[in-house]
Amino acid sequence: MAEGAGLVRMSGIGKRYGGVRACRDVDFSLGAGEVHALLGENGAGKSTLMRILSGDVTDYDGTIEINGAPVHFGGPTDAQAAGIAMIHQELDLVPGLSVADNIFLGRELRTKLKTVDRRRMEREAGALLERSGVRLDPRRPVGELRVGEQQLVTIAKAISLDARVLVMDEPTSALTTSEVERLFDVIRELRRSGVGIVYISHRMEEIAQVADRATVLRNGRIVTSFDPRRLSTAEVVEAMVGRPVQTMFTTPDADTGDELLRVDNLALKARRPRPGRRDPEGISLTVRSGEIVGLAGLLGAGRTELLETLYGVAPAGTVTGRILLQGKEIRPRRPRQALAHGIGFVPEDRRASGLVLFHSILANTVVSSLPSYGRLGVIARRMERAASVRMADRLRLKFGRLQDDVGTLSGGNQQKVVFGRMLLTEPKLLLLDEPTRGVDVGAKAEIYRLLGELAGQGLGVLLASSELPELIGVCDRVVVLRDGRDVASFSTADSGEGDLLAAAMGEGAVFEEVGGAQ
């Protein structure tokens, strides 16, 4: 811990949004070469505090000192000039531009003739990416990359700024275990060179691994500060949520019923293959009713693509193999058909593909089940309201009014709305893609509770996740995918994270596969 070398000192920070006090009287400091973890539920004030530090929020109470000199940033540019860089949770990349163009956006490298030096940018971008733990063709458009890869690009971009202070807001939420390890190596290297890092995360085990000091925020105040290697996860969680959480995970319920879904050697040959996509190349698995089956695998193993194929949203192409739902062969070509068969889907990125953020909670909740609230295409408002209220109750949604924009909810509550929408279609099988990404601990526990409850009612769940503890803790069984194939299946009763990881990584050559050959 590099005390004394006070790089950043924020004292008495306060910030109000209307009636809500996002931060009150917060003291926060960061030393050179220190990794300071910031914890707290969504809405605890972490992001606000960091947005103040990075110049994004300019009207606040309190003072900020950098290297002992008081500063007041007029905007993000000022903060960047002072050596502060932030990696946002929302990825601020331009989808149409290449990886290299994005990394050097606004400070493009020039040739002698003042034209853009594309070759040098691509070379340097490639080197930067390798440093941050990924092999990726710098010429690929960012829009083609999956979320995890995009996250790595923003990290590389931030590192390229040569900042003295680096704020990372959930940098690992879409990364696989091996990529997280590489990122940690990068963080340790940065620390050695004297960079101060603020590390925001919901994942306790990461913080124990990488942080020198951890501070917990709750309701805009600092609750406690501690050495992350000393406190137990349970104690930290209790500090965050302000109440004891004894078990995060529900006990897997072994009491499962008949076979609900059978996937037999399923493969998809896309008409126009897209780079970075790993369509199924022969996957077989089953889900019984009342069973929660996990899908594990590295980034690029084909988990999302399998779920998309089952839900009828995969790109056009030739499907071989069979999908049987309750013994009947189906082949959904669009979500409507999948829903009609009783298959629901909660997508990976709720902001981009789950919700209309500026529409009401009500409208977002009922959109998949509209025909059931009236006749002849006319909606009975009372019925849809009642359904929405019922679902909000069941999911313990925290909200103001049903007509508020869904975008005003916290991440966890937004995710509950997507869940609720699917549950209102009364599915038999629920496909979930990273359902707890970017969701705080409290909401996570509630989602796990809900999954247990649904399984208890006979619903089958297929859950793709990058979080091994989640897969082990929530699922009855985990199927491991690698390169578009199922390579192993474990009962969670008698296997651990190590087994899954070993199966997912295979014979060691996997790292090359993940990045995609150049």
Added chain:
Amino acid sequence: MTDVQDKPATQVERSAGSVVATLFRFQSVFGLLAVFVAAIIFSPRKDGEILFISADNLANVVRAVSEIGIIAVGMTFVILIGGIDLSVGAVLGLAAVGSAVLMVESDWGFLPSVLLVLVIGLVFGALQGVATAMIGIQSFIVTLAGLQIARGLARIWSGGQGVAISYGDGPNEAPESFAILGERTFGGLVPIPVLIFAVVAIAAVVFLRVSAFSRHLYAVGGNEKAARLSGVPVVRVKIAVFAICGLLAALAGIVHAVQLNQGSPNDGIGYELDAIAAVVIGGTSLMGGRGSVAGTVAGALLLGVLNNILALNNIDSNIQLLIKGLVIVAAAALQRLRPAT
């Protein structure tokens, strides 16, 4: 199963923000009121009577906006799904020509002519919807092409000339019943075109309020990907919306023909821009997913009142254009101030 306690649903504090939000929501209505009041103040007077609010003048104001208004209702639907329809003016011309040719030259009856013209508009719009939704061409391009095609069809059908409509029972005369649409008033005051506009507007408002389809429409405009994943039939919604817009453009074309007693292939040039202006002033977002028909109606009326009062004061028509432009910018600027959500 779990030890997480249930927290009561926390009521989010509502500040004075909701009042401001309401103001913004109905900004076009307030804008209309403001322009209306200004019109009364600046109206020329004759014998102490304020000319602007005379019944005849007001009826004229609404009559003048009825065609643009009908088109703008359809345009609102298209813009709500994040699209645009540049072909409406040309479809209006095609429909006006069609009505005239069918009744005058082909001696069709009133009802068959009107029905065929409406079907032509509907099919034309639906085809543009197919090109947008199924082939995936941006609606701006599809309807830019549609504009040319509809204009070309109108020229071919009319032989390149305006077709005058005269009324009577003889050959080459349109049935008297057609004239009623243009000339008669309802209750001695409300012109029939205004009545048609009112019925269309009210039907659209009700439709957007109660139908499941409208929820789908807003969802498609708000986030197309999320809508598709939610099971919304995105392709069907898009085709239907463009079909509705084409249908309403054709209806406006019929109204146009009866008001001018002719159908010319040059009818409706530039109407698409006035319709878009009405929609924008009405507060509908060009990004889709946000807006209302009520706002559009207010927007269309606002433009109508503005035109009328400027004309009453004998202000140069070129200056009128300048003022209209400034009003559009002002309306759009106001929306930028809308509290973020």
